[in-house]
Each structure stands twice: as structure tokens, then as C-alpha cells.
Amino acid sequence: IATPPNTHYELARRALIVGKHVLLEKPPVLNLYQLAELKKIAQERHVSLLTAFHTRYRNEVTTARDYLQGKKVRNIIISRFQNVQTYHPNAFTNGWILDKEIGGGGIVIDDGSNFIASLSCALGDNIDFEIEKGVLVIPKDMNVETEADVDFGLSNGASGKLFMKWLHKGVEEAIIRIETDIEGCEIDLLRAEFRVNGEVKTRGTAGQKRVDISQEYALIYKHLLDLIERGESFVSEKELKFALDCYQKCKVT
Numbered sequence: 001i002a003t004p005p006n007t008h009y010e011l012a013r014r015a016l017i018v019g020k021h022v023l024l025e026k027p028p029v030l031n032l033y034q035l036a037e038l039k040k041i042a043q044e045r046h047v048s049l050l051t052a053f054h055t056r057y058r059n060e061v062t063t064a065r066d067y068l069q070g071k072k073v074r075n076i077i078i079s080r081f082q083n084v085q086t087y088h089p090n091a092f093t094n095g096w097i098l099d100k101e102i103g104g105g106g107i108v109i110d111d112g113s114n115f116i117a118s119l120s121c122a123l124g125d126n127i128d129f130e131i132e133k134g135v136l137v138i139p140k141d142m143n144v145e146t147e148a149d150v151d152f153g154l155s156n157g158a159s160g161k162l163f164m165k166w167l168h169k170g171v172e173e174a175i176i177r178i179e180t181d182i183e184g185c186e187i188d189l190l191r192a193e194f195r196v197n198g199e200v201k202t203r204g205t206a207g208q209k210r211v212d213i214s215q216e217y218a219l220i221y222k223h224l225l226d227l228i229e230r231g232e233s234f235v236s237e238k239e240l241k242f243a244l245d246c247y248q249k250c251k252v253t
Contacts, residue, residue, distance in 0.1 A: 001023065004102045006102045016041040019047055023224050027113050035237055055114045058215065060194040065122045079164075079174070081173045106166065107148055108243045112243055123156065131150065132151040133251075134251070
């Protein structure tokens with residue numbers, strides 16, 4: 001289900017009720033109650049439900065996961081700077097991406113959820129996040145945040161910062177910086193690289209795009225098929241919870 005987010009819940013609910021397996025694109029739904037309800041229906045109907053955040057399937061993310069196992073993570077910095085029209089050309093005309101009623105919010109719930117999913121994959125899916133404070137910028141002629149500056153804590157004791165801009169006019173950036181007790185690591189989702197102290201440990205193929213269907217979605221579909229075979233679901237709520245907590249705890253300017 002890759003329709004506008006405000007339609008996800010009802011479409012998924014109908015599909016699950018009639019016994020269909022469901023793959024939900026991000027953000028899966030607009031509130032945690034809806035997500036819990038879909039998970040319950042999937043269990044009752046013995047079908048599989050997968051909440052898919054496509055960047056967590058990228059090679060640089062899974063390489064980081066393998067490399068960071070057993071290492072002490074101390075600090076995280078997420079930097080995402082872009083022009084929203086690069087990926088949503090109709091954003092300022094008839095697009096839904098800047099409509100809170102449809103998307104549930106702006107850059108945090110849309111782009112931010114992918115980065116939290118990728119970070120969760122890299123550090124282990126048992127990690128949890130707690131919003132501490134932050135500032136969200138909503139331009140006067142819009143109803144969603146286009147900038148975010150958020151401090152958060154992690155259940156492993158690390159601290160984190162998230163910087164995001166949707167109206168960025170400079171060079172695009174999409175990097176998760178992870179500082180351990182002995183080295184600095186970077187997951188670069190634009191260059192498709194995982195770096196340790198500046199040294200490239202893995203690099204994507206030439207011309208690889210940030211949304212790489214050949215890599216990401218092949219693995220997403222494989223994940224869904226594996227879940228179906230095992231009679232299981234993979235429903236992650238932490239990405240949505242992160243965004244909703246930001247909307248509750250952060251100052252809006």
C-alpha cells in the first residue's frame with residue numbers, strides 16, 4: 001500500500017480482514033492506535049503485515065549493523081538537507097506531501113521515519129528512542145514542519161541529534177553519523193557508503209539512486225515472503241512514535 005498516508009489504515013484494514021498479506025509504505029499510518037489495530041487484525045486473520053521503511057534495507061545500513069555489533073555507541077547525529085521538490089515535484093501545487101491532513105505532518109514523519117528506521121537497523125531493532133527537546137519550523141503559509149532540530153536519547157545510553165531541512169538550497173545531504181568510544185562512523189544514504197574514520201568500507205554501484213528499487217525493494221519483497229512463509233509479521237512502531245513524540249514535545253516556530 002503506497003497511497004497517501006491518510007488512506008493507509010482503512011485500505012490495510014480491509015485487505016487484512018479478507019485474508020490478504022499487506023506491505024505498508026512509510027509512514028504506515030497516522031497514529032499508534034491504528035498501527036496496533038492492524039497488527040491485531042493480522043494476528044487474528046493469520047496473515048502477514050510488514051511496515052516497510054525502504055532505507056533500512058540498503059547495503060550501507062546493513063554493513064553498519066554488522067560492523068557496529070558489540071561496539072559502544074556514544075553519540076548520533078542525523079543530517080538531512082534537501083529541496084522537497086527533488087523527490088516530490090508537485091509539492092507546492094497539487095502534491096499531498098505538504099498537507100498535514102493527508103501526510104500527518106512534514107519532514108519528521110515522512111523523511112525522519114526512514115532515518116530512524118535505518119538507525120534502528122544499524123544499532124539493533126531492540127533500541128528505543130526518547131525525545132528530549134527540539135524545535136520544529138512551520139513556514140507561515142504551510143501547515144507542516146519543513147525544518148527540525150531535535151535532541152533525543154537512546155535506550156543504550158547514547159545521545160542523538162536530528163537536523164532536517166526540506167527547503168534547503170545548498171548541497172543535498174543524507175548522513176547518519178555514529179560516534180563509538182573509539183571511532184567515527186558514517187552511513188551516507190546519498191553516496192551509498194558506510195565509512196569508518198573517513199575510510200569507505202562499502203560503496204554502492206555507480207549511479208545508484210537514494211531510492212534504489214533494484215536493491216531496496218528486492219529485499220523488502222523477500223522480507224515479506226519470508227514473513228509469509230513463517231506465518232509472522234514485522235510491525236515497527238518506533239518510527240511513528242518518534243515523529244508523534246516530536247510533535248508533542250518540540251517547540252514550534
